[in-house]
Amino acid sequence: MREVPTIAAISTPMGAGAIGIVRLTGPRAITICDGLFTPVRGGPLTEADSHTLNYGTIVDPDDGAHVDEVLVGVMRGPDTYTREDIVEVNCHGGAVAQQRILSLFLRLGAELATPGEFTRRAFLNGRIDLAQAESVAGIIAAKTEAGLRVAMAQLEGSVSREIGGIREDILRVLAAVEADIDFSDEDVGELDREDAGRRLAEIESRVRELVETALVGRVLSEGIRTAIVGKPNVGKSSLLNALLMRERAIVTEVPGTTRDTIEEIINIRGIPLQLIDTAGLRAGGDAVEQMGIERSRKAIAEADLVLCLFDGSQPEDDRDRGLITSLPRDRTLYVINKSDLFRGQRPRFNAGQLPAAPVIISAMTRLGLRDLKERIADFVLGGALPPLEGAIITRERHRQLLEATAGALATAQQGLRVGLGVELVAEELRAALSSLGEITGDEIVEDLLDIVFQEFCIGK
Ligand SMILES: Nc1nc2c(ncn2[C@@H]2O[C@H](COP(=O)(O)OP(=O)(O)OP(=O)(O)O)[C@@H](O)[C@H]2O)c(=O)[nH]1
Ligand SMILES: [Mg+2]
Structure with missing residues (x-):
């Protein structure tokens, strides 16, 4: 199996700045950077402790030219943003130094990161779920302090927790419905359709409340x-x-x-x-x-x-x-x-x-x-704005998936009322779960990841 590629990117914005950061993540991050690094004090980066800053010079191995004086942050996985080894080179700002360091990394075998690829790895390696990953883009794009607060709460899991709770409640009803399918000819007691319907109605209204926060979410972020x-x-x-x-x-x-x-x-x-x-x-x-x-x-x-x-x-x-x-x-x-x-x-x-x-x-x-x-x-x-606290939805993608969830829950209740077969009711509940799963990324579709991460900047 091919090793996970080590990727590199300039993480600070283009243009002149006091400091620029070139970043590497992946199994070879530390060795690649060590190949260019001459310490001023201390030993090679490969022997550096995790989460240390190392002072030295980046040297072009071809001609021995000094490229820049740098501080190199070494962070070993799994306690990192991506859960992989990460190296952050703090060099002088301005396009030239950063570009040269980046191209040296590429020459030594790193690949250029695509937009959002660092965060994508954090997601794929299980450190954060998809809704949290998206909140990172929200933090970067925040135009207002309130918007930043909401995005931070999302990164800390406000939306994910709420979705998780809803999911569990649906699963409980689904379990009761499926028990009825599995044991319909045994004597385990019939599904109490009225009770299941009531519970689904409660869950549906929770989902709809979450949908309504989308308005506040947009207001706070834009x-x-x-x-x-x-x-x-x-x-x-x-x-x-x-x-x-x-x-x-x-x-x-x-x-x-x-x-x-x-x-x-x-x-x-x-x-x-x-x-x-x-x-x-x-x-x-x-x-x-x-x-x-x-x-x-x-x-x-x-x-x-x-x-x-x-x-x-x-x-x-x-x-x-x-x-x-x-x-x-x-x-x-x-x-x-x-x-x-x-x-x-x-x-x-x-x-x-x-x-x-x-x-x-x-x-x-x-x-x-x-x-x-x-x-x-x-x-x-x-006005009609709901309270500005708790889980708040800011993404149109999440709003649509929640609408789909609420729709499926409504259809399931209808099915219970009119005496529809339990298999069909179970089907609707699974559809509701699957929509929720797409929000947090439990149901992964590659295309979905491409869409989510394409709005990120390179280097995040
Ligand atoms: N006395 C007085 N003059 C004002 C006041 N507000 C604006 N003006 C003047 O009214 C004129 C038009 O102001 P603008 O702000 O350009 O008006 P506007 O509505 O943006 O105009 P358009 O862009 O042409 O549609 C300017 O000469 C302003 O100095 C005010 O409160 N008092
Ligand atoms: Mg005007």
Whole structure:
């Protein structure tokens, strides 16, 4: 049998940095690196203790040239990320040193790692399950602190434990059903269909609860999609900048300044918001502006929350009325801007026709921004979002498999009710188990692994 290949990759991002890490994992990791390593102190890496840092020089064996001064971490399996021997060379950052060290490793017999291959090995060697492996990608991709927290909890097994519990409960019902199949002509007592159905209904609702956390999961990892919309020149980009506290978007007195959507993440009372500044909505304008407006409409359709902005120093017109009726009321907050222009007086814009009381702000002086943030937080926390704790699903793949599980459980209950053969009920339960198994990777399909790991970066 062919030995498991030793793989190598640059694990730090491209570009200049103080330190770069080139990593090896596999049975020959330590010998390969030792072939290039001249210790400054101490002996060869092959004799180094596990989990030590070794100071020395990487030397090109062909011409004896010194490539870089390095610290080499030696970690012997199985107490490592992949459960194999791992070597991490801490060299100088910048593309050249890292690339040269990597190519020397390849010359000595290492193979170039594919994206996510280190984590894939951690999975294949049984250190983590598939849901945990995926959480590693979640940690790397996390855009918000809350998203990072959820991904870390997943790595520590929050989702896997919940799935494991559900699996066990299904297995118990399945055992009762199968006993009925095996001993149907003996006197072991008939399957209590009503009781089995009740237990399956409970399990199904647990699965559905988990499915519902997917919304929170998306919100935490990507932020609440919040589109700022309104007519040109009402101050949408100014509001984005004010909330971000930096001049991110271009602001001018010319209507139609913003042509494309601009997205930024901000944090309001611990809630991540993905703010989207959009092109002002109006007819006419050139082709570029019209394409921007098309994107604005898409942003509204996809938004969890719409901030509809008006210029309070101007009376409302038909376009405002059109805008108000076109927006989804249940997820729109109305905001009247430029309050500094009507200080202490009623805005010229008549707020009476708005479906809900507006927040009055000045993006320029920042007056009212705290009220606005409060209203946004109320919307999110008082809304339909389930609690932000426990197992939270963040992957569409997991959501779909849980839906399939719930579907199979529902069909099984139906079967029990209408007196379907126990074999068929058992079949549905096995389908439910198999969907759950795909989440944690108990049911491995090679293609599935390729799909899961392809979104990783190389070197992880
Ligand atoms: N007085 C006052 N002027 C403001 C306020 N907010 C924005 N403005 C001004 O209004 C003009 C338009 O602001 P923008 O933020 O570019 O407006 P916009 O809605 O993004 O405009 P488009 O991108 O063209 O759709 C600029 O001259 C801003 O300085 C405000 O609170 N008070
Ligand atoms: Mg703008």
